[in-house]
Amino acid sequence: MSDAIEEPGTTSEMDVSTVQTNANMAKDDVVLRVENLQKSFGALVATDHATFEVERGTITGLIGPNGAGKSTIFNLISGFYEPDGGTVTVNGTDVTGTEPYEVAEHGLIRTFQTPRKLEGMTVREAMLVGPRHQPGESFVKLFTDPKTVGEHEQQNLADVERILEEFEIDHLATQPATDISGGQMKLVELARAMLAEPEVLLLDEPVAGVNPTLRNKLAEQIQRLNEQGTTFLLIEHDMEFVMNLADPIVVLDRGSVLTEGPPHAIQSDTKVIDAYLGGGGV
């Protein structure tokens, strides 16, 4: 586990029954279930009995004011933080407290708000880091000593070429990964995550700081992948983007689920408007 600041929790004593209303909404085929999730950093309660479900095949939005606890929930779901309480279930399996690679093995992958540093790598090389079933052989061998690489690596390389084309970023393959724009990096991150063939993909602010052209491209790619079967849970502050793309929308406020519903209902919900006005804004 890699909690940056980890102290024994002072978890809220809030009555659980008051914060479970959204869990009661029946969903057909649940791919991700978060139940009564709790996480404190010292005295600060970041996740407070959070409960929601993501239905397979949806693009579900996760919104809320600054500091509402969105990224913490992503870290708890994907195994980067260990919860103080509650459960995370992926594809029917309880993955609470397991390592990120184990959560990935159950079909859940996440991206980060700020993609990790990829100094010294081309885009193609960056794409080869970390696909889900990749065994130990180094991707570097693919380029330095291709005859020695195993079948898995050859397959990975073929998959990278295919995905670069599908995402229309094959022209970036030989560019240093540090030289491409922020928006192109977000596309590379999305494409790279798809190499792991996730059933559910968690995107943390996929269009933050991205220009309108690339933002549209990202929306098109997310829609295309969704139509092909990938379920998405996405955090995004760009309300136009998230309201056009996601349905349903789950609203977090002070670590708890405030409400959930279709975009038009969320946009006119006074509870949500109050939370944004009273919180850190978008």
Ligand SMILES: Nc1ncnc2c1ncn2[C@@H]1O[C@H](COP(=O)(O)OP(=O)(O)OP(=O)(O)O)[C@@H](O)[C@H]1O
């Ligand atoms: N590792 C940590 N150590 C201490 N406090 C943390 C840590 N991670 C998050 N927090 C705190 O938990 C609260 C929720 O933070 P989080 O980043 O999850 O919110 P968020 O909704 O993603 O915010 P934003 O929209 O601004 O990114 C904040 O008060 C934050 O300062």
